[in-house]
Amino acid sequence: MSPNHDLVIIGTGFASSFFLMRYLERAPKNVKVLVLERGNEDTKAWQLANRRHTSIDPDDLMDNQTPGKEWYTSPGFGGNSKCWMGGTTRMMPGDFKLKSRYGVGFDWPIAYDDLESHYGTVEQVMLVSGPSDSPMPRTRQAPLVPHRFSDPDILLKQRFPDGWYQMSTARASVATGQRGICCASGICGLCPVDAKFTIQNGLSKIYQDARVTLRLRCEVQTVETAAGVAHAVNFVHAGSVERVTGDLIVLGASALFNPHILLRSGFTHPLIGRRLHEQMPVYATLDLKGVKCYNGSTVLSGLGYLFYEGEHRRDHAACMIETWSSPFAYRFDDALRLERGRWNERVILGFLFDDIPSDDNTVTVSRGNPSVARVNFSGYSEYAQRAADQIPRMLDTLSQALPIERLVGTSLGTTAAHIQGTVVMGDDPATSVVDRHLVHHQYRNLLVLGASAYPTASPAYPTLTVSALSLWAADHLLGPAT
Ligand SMILES: Cc1cc2nc3c(=O)[nH]c(=O)nc-3n(C[C@H](O)[C@H](O)[C@H](O)COP(=O)(O)OP(=O)(O)OC[C@H]3O[C@@H](n4cnc5c(N)ncnc54)[C@H](O)[C@@H]3O)c2cc1C
Ligand code: SF4
Known part of the structure; x- marks a missing residue:
């Protein structure tokens, strides 16, 4: 029979790894940690x-x-650190307080200030490249110098100094000893020079700690509970079902698979698996007169906050704009101009809108095969759609900086690749599954980490917040550093 573990962690992505990093900093030398990872x-x-x-x-x-x-x-x-794009934006203070500030959606049970120092720590670990100025308050600068703007970014920064910033990213701007310099090739799903932070190149050492046993190819099926305690995990390895017990169980299997595992286990809170959401991504391709693009030093070079925070959030979603500095990064079939000598007088802007999650967007257990997560999405909210309808007006504003010749087209992306919601956090057990420290309201030795806890989307990329939340959860459990 397998020995009892002090801690059993499910998954090896950002959520699990940042929690484990902090746990090992504080835990005694004799603890036994088991990590179960479904993949290779x-x-x-x-x-x-x-x-x-x-x-x-x-x-x-x-x-x-x-x-x-x-x-x-x-x-x-x-986890997804293998294929992510490495965008590392912090959320804005208003993102945490949508209901109380703007009367829409839901509030998070925590505020920006609760995560501020954790954001700083994660940026150090990921060796983030970022600007010296910032749209949100911060006590520490990013550790690496920012990437070079593209020419459209330079014009936008000149015209909107408080609205346009260099990209904050875990794609290295200078050689780090661990990673090469990002060369803006734009194939980040498989970065050839290992420029972006991954768990493999930045945190794999925690899995070599003598206290940790990592088991691969272990698909967790259920978490067992009894008498108000989560006490065992059942998983399949090499075709056989195994069972391990643990004093503390931490689920970090993502916003798709956290609810899937909880539902398979028989957890019954009505919100488990509901409020699945992503940002609404819309791309606009613009021809520019005499301005060369695709010359920033990383695949996404600029971030626009002009239409992010403000009273408009009462009526429609906030927007973060990104400048694409590589024509090959996404399925853009209109990235290049065909006129001689003008191939790069074109810019692609991504508009990311936050969304108000709907109970109709769900993750459930497939009836035919319980190992499979059934995903249903009924669409983005009218709140997000109303904001997307503002793109022509936003382009009018941007034309104060950019010599826009024509709008080539706009398209709705098929995904933002930022899966969120499904095991939401809150102070009230009736309207949330986990508490403000990501501890299950009923089973106090079970943590459910990651973007599954998000009560609402923000336009920001989610993973810096996922990682900061794991440090916040670990600190609550273990006490602050001495
Ligand atoms: C193409 C792409 C680009 C992205 N770019 C960005 C970006 O630029 N910026 C940003 O902020 N975010 C980005 N994201 C989103 C980001 O990847 C996620 O927010 C992040 O990975 C969430 O971390 P996580 O640890 O919660 O989940 P994951 O990274 O998904 O890790 C979950 C882990 O759990 C394991 N697991 C799942 N089910 C089981 C099971 N039953 N048993 C055992 N193990 C299991 C998985 O194998 C995996 O290792 C991107 C995502 C994709 C796909
Ligand atoms: S743009 Fe190229 S070098 Fe930079 S992270 Fe992406 S794949 Fe790597």
Whole structure:
């Protein structure tokens, strides 16, 4: 029989790894930690040789009910860090207080200030490149110098000094000793020079700690509970079902698979699996007169906050704008101009809108195959759509900086690749599943980490907040550093 563990962690992505990092800093020398990961190691060498980031087909793990809508996930050691783009924005203070400030959506049970120091720590660990100025309050600057703007970014920064910033990103701007310099090739799903932070290149040492046993190819099926305590985890390895017990159980399997595991386990809170959401991504392609683009030093070079915070959030969603500085990064079939000598007088802007989650967007357990998560998405809210309808007005404002010749087109992205909601956090057990420290309201030795806890989307990229929340949860459990 397997010995009892002090801590059993499920998953090896950002949520689990940042929690484990902090846990090991504080835990005694004799603790026993078991980490169960469904996928393989899929080393960088394996990824490059096979030209894919995971040896498991993610489509085999989900039953997507919504044609045209995509959900990206990368099973295996390091989770989505293998394929993410490395954008590391903090949320804005107003994102945490949508209801009390603007009368819409829901409040988070925590505020920006609760996470501020944790944001700083994560930025140090990820070796984030970022600007010296910032749209949100911060006590520490990013550790690496910012990436070079593209020419459109330079014009936007000159015209809107408090509204346009260099990209905050875990894609290195200078060689770090661990990672190469980002060269804006734009194939970040499989970064050839390892420029972006991944769990493999930045945090794998925690899995080599003598207190930690990492077991790969272990698909967790259920968490067992009894007498108000979560006490065991059941999983399948090499075709056999195994069971381990633990004093503390930490679920970090993502916003798709956290609710899936809880529902398979028989957890019954009505909000488990509900309020699945992402930002609404809309891309605009613009021809510019005499301005060369795609010359920033990283794939996404600028961030616009002009339409983010403000009273408009009472009526429609906030927007963060990103400048794409590589024509090859996404499925942009209109990235280049065909006129001689003008191929790069074109800019692609991404508009990311926050969304108010709906109970109708769900993750459930597939009836045909309980190992598969059934995903249903009924669409974005009218709140997000009303904001997207403002794009022509936003472009009018941007034309004060950019010589826009014509709008080539706009398109709704099939995914923001930022899966959120489904095990929401809050102070009231009737309207949330986990508390402000991501501890299950009823089972106090069970933590559910990651973006599944998000009560609302923000336009910001989610993963810096996912990682900061894991430090916040660990600090609450273990007490502050001495
Ligand atoms: C293409 C792409 C680009 C992205 N770019 C950005 C970006 O630029 N900026 C940003 O902020 N975010 C980005 N994201 C989102 C980001 O990847 C997620 O927010 C982040 O990975 C969430 O971390 P996590 O640890 O909660 O989940 P994951 O990274 O998904 O990790 C979950 C882990 O749990 C394991 N697991 C799942 N189910 C089980 C099970 N049953 N048993 C055992 N193990 C299990 C998985 O194998 C995985 O290791 C991107 C995502 C994608 C797909
Ligand atoms: S742009 Fe190129 S170098 Fe930079 S992170 Fe992406 S793949 Fe790596």
